[in-house]
Amino acid sequence: MNTKNNAQNHHAVCNVIELHIDSFIAGLKLVGYAAKTLLKKHANLRKFANWRRRLKRPRSEPHEAEVAEFMASSCQPAKADRYLASTALLGFLEHLRHHGVITPFAPTAPDTAALRLERRYADFLRNEKGLAESSIRFYARLVANLLDYLHKERGTTAVRRLDATIVRRFLFELGRDRSSEYVRLLAISLRSFLRFLHVRDEIRNDLTAAVPTVRKWSQPGVPKKLTSAEVNRVLDAPHRKTAIGRRDYAILLLLARLGLRACEVLLLQLGDIRWRTGEILIRGKGARSDVLPLPREVGAAIARYLRLDRGVWPTQQIFLRTNAPRVPLSGSASIGHIVRRSMVRAGVERPKHIAAHLFRHTLASRMLQQGATLRDISEVLRHRIHRSTEIYAKIDMDSLNEVVRPWPARGGAQ
Secondary structure: OHHHHHHHHHHHHHHHHHHOHHHHHHHHHHOOOOHHHHHHHHHHHHHHHHHHHOOOOOOOOOOHHHHHHHHHHOOOOOHHHHHHHHHHHHHHHHHHHHOOOOOOOOOOOOOOHHHHHHHHHHHHHHHOOOOOHHHHHHHHHHHHHHHHHHHHHHOOOOHHHOOHHHHHHHHHHHOOOOOHHHHHHHHHHHHHHHHHHHHOOOOOOOOHHHOOOOOOOOOOOOOOOOOHHHHHHHHOOOOOOOHHHHHHHHHHHHHHHHOOOHHHHHOOEHHHEEOOOOEEEEEOHHHOEEEEEOOHHHHHHHHHHHHHHHOOOOOOEOOEOOOOOOOEOOOHHHHHHHHHHHHHHHOOOOOOOOOOHHHHHHHHHHHHHOOOOHHHHHHHHOOOOHHHHHHHHHHOHHHHHHHOOOOOOOOOOO
């Protein structure tokens, strides 16, 4: 009797799963997969469904182990075909889990007091401090590490057990063998969390004073920059007869002509381009929004990309992947990759640890050479504090030469 019931359940689930194949393929079509690719994925899913239907097992739900078993039994010698089939099958399992057809792969994490505290702190950073999501992830990760350390030392994650000793030991242990800049960021985020706990009455005493100060040079080195010739070579690097080249060219122009940050390029939406007035809305750090003039050259490049390559997709973000899935570019590293690729093609040497921001420094340098003041540069680069702009005074070598004192001649100071 049990065997008969298991077989009935197995075939019932098979029927439900097969009904979702078409909706899964329709979803792939919406994000830009080619018709030929969709046909291959659909064929592999049907083969997998038929293979499962022939199985005589009590387990009724598909899983990754079954996909591996199916792939081992299928005859697909070409590596590309095997990869396409594997990604289709694994993606289909995620689709089924997302729609509640099969059990989630991993159990949902318990809703503990520590997790609720992390969420409240993340909401505080997002809604009251206006931090970017990347910064929130960094801060939240530190909170998780601190609570783990507290549990290891005191056997509990209750933040009322925090004290100055725990805070210092945690920072020293987490910052061991790290750069001073990384440790400085740890200290800043740790003070922020401790201040949040005290204000929200989660801890009795303000423990921010227990976090040591990490030294940072108030005047860093001279910012790296490109020459005008190097900028032009980088802008000429993308192949503008291709879709990816036209997209990359528009992105590089936004960096070079407006000095945008990588995250600001990613956040640009279709409605941010005000074509009639020749303006562009920039969503910057700290939930700040600014309207800047849109140079004709930049507007023309964006318009060409939108008209020829972007197409109509269910997203407002301007810059998308050129290959399927056609989803928005994400992460500042994607912009950095475009810059690095273009600089390699242009034969322009790139300083270590900097890519997209290099154009920002270069724009400030050019403005100084053309007679702009530091206040002008601060407005164009949208600095919230003028001290952030002071580093560019080091770039203006001609003005610095006018105020430098001559080196003592023979017989002078020794």
